[in-house]
Amino acid sequence: MINALIGELVSVKEGSMIVRSNNIEYVLLISNQSASRFSSLDKEERKLIKILTSLQVREDSLTLYGFYDDxxxxxxxxxxxxxxxxxxxxxxxxxxxxxxxxxxxxxxxxxxxxxxxxxxxxxxxxxxxxxxRNVLVLDEPKMKQTTSRTAVWADVVNALVEMGFERRRSEEVIGDLEVEFAREIGELSRQSAEELLFRHALKNLS
Structure with a gap:
């Protein structure tokens, strides 16, 4: 199962988007709501995004659906x-x-x-x-637990390493960003915290 793709947003339009990850371009079907939110990202933000996915398997096709959030x-x-x-x-x-x-x-x-x-x-x-009725839960858990934070930092560092950045330097940058944005991160969902770190780490490392 593919839980998410991390890579560059190549293009986005109503109903679909293309993400380049590890030199492979993936076409994902998305809602117009997600298309609008991804379209609002600036050039720098598009260099590294995380999109949640759902893979639908049929006898004659594989379809990858993408989502802006959980x-x-x-x-x-x-x-x-x-x-x-x-x-x-x-x-x-x-x-x-x-x-x-x-x-x-x-x-x-x-x-x-x-x-x-x-x-x-x-x-x-x-x-x-x-x-x-009463099934959909909208409020995501906040990033307050140390174990959750550790997992997020590891995911971000691994994504940066896959893009070619040196691991030790990536860890240093993420550590600095944790201190700089501690207050904001404490109020964010896991995905939002990852996106914040991705965006700023990429700027610092480039």
Missing amino acids: AEREAFEQLQTVSGIGPKQALKILSGINVRHLAEALDSGNIKTLATIPGIGPKTAQKMVLAL
């Missing part, structure tokens, strides 16, 4: 537990409504809002509410 990927997977909703339909739903609004509509049983999503009628909306 909440969107979790919603994508949970939507497929609803009868009649496959991966393409789940991605279409996430293109039509952001995860927070989706969760609010599901938890409140707001059939009217759900039925306005392209491709979703009242019957499917009702099935979604029955299956997913």
